[in-house]
Amino acid sequence: MTLTLGISAFYHDSAATLLRDNTVVCAFQEERFSRVKQDKRFPRNAIRACLEFADITINEIDHICYYEDPDKKYSRIISTYRRNFPKGLTLFAKEFPEYRKSRRITKSLSRLLEEEFGIAVNKIEISDHHRSHAASAYYPSPFTSAAVLPPVSG
Numbered sequence: 476m477t478l479t480l481g482i483s484a485f486y487h488d489s490a491a492t493l494l495r496d497n498t499v500v501c502a503f504q505e506e507r508f509s510r511v512k513q514d515k516r517f518p519r520n521a522i523r524a525c526l527e528f529a530d531i532t533i534n535e536i537d538h539i540c541y542y543e544d545p546d547k548k549y550s551r552i553i554s555t556y557r558r559n560f561p562k563g564l565t566l567f568a569k570e571f572p573e574y575r576k577s578r579r580i581t582k583s584l585s586r587l588l589e590e591e592f593g594i595a596v597n598k599i600e601i602s603d604h605h606r607s608h609a610a611s612a613y614y615p616s617p618f619t620s621a622a623v624l625p626p627v628s629g
Contacts, residue, residue: 479538480525482584483607486543487513491521492611493529499615501528517587533592539599542607545580 481492484505492502501524506512508520526533552570556563581599588596602610609623 477537478529478531478535479540480522480536481540481542481602481607481610482518482522483542484517484584485515485580487515489514489516489518489521491518491525493525494614495529497614501525517584517591519587519591522591533588533594533596536598539584539588539596540602541580541584541599542602543580543604544601547603 477496479494479497481494483490489505490502491505493500503518503521503524504514505516505518505521506514508524509516522533552567556567559566581601584599585596605625606623609621613621613623
């Protein structure tokens with residue numbers, strides 16, 4: 476049996492999803508606990524809810540997967556701002572510090588998980604954002620296979 480905890484955070488609609496052998500066990504949005512619309516903070520309540528629902532501890536999780544590769548996101552953002560020059564330059568300067576922080580996401584998540592659960596967690600993996608979207612459609616579906624089209628680059 477393989478347990479995977481998926482985490483989405485720091486953009487909008489933070490959430491956690493627990494999979495057992497690639498089958499969704501449960502999924503919770505942080506805003507349902509915090510009552511903050513589109514809560515983007517670390518989904519500590521959603522993670523706890525997943526663990527409680529499955530009656531497991533964080534130690535029993537085999538993989539922790541974050542929904543976005545910060546390096547790919549950074550490249551997409553640079554490309555978007557470059558295409559929208561000169562207005563993009565002002566937006567980039569305003570948002571750059573936040574993007575720099577996101578590039579250290581595995582360290583940040585490890586620290587937050589350790590603060591929350593009192594143990595070191597070193598199983599964090601990064602997923603491609605578009606692959607995460609595909610997984611969120613595929614895993615809860617009744618299908619045993621699916622075709623996924625790559626994103627169209629502009």
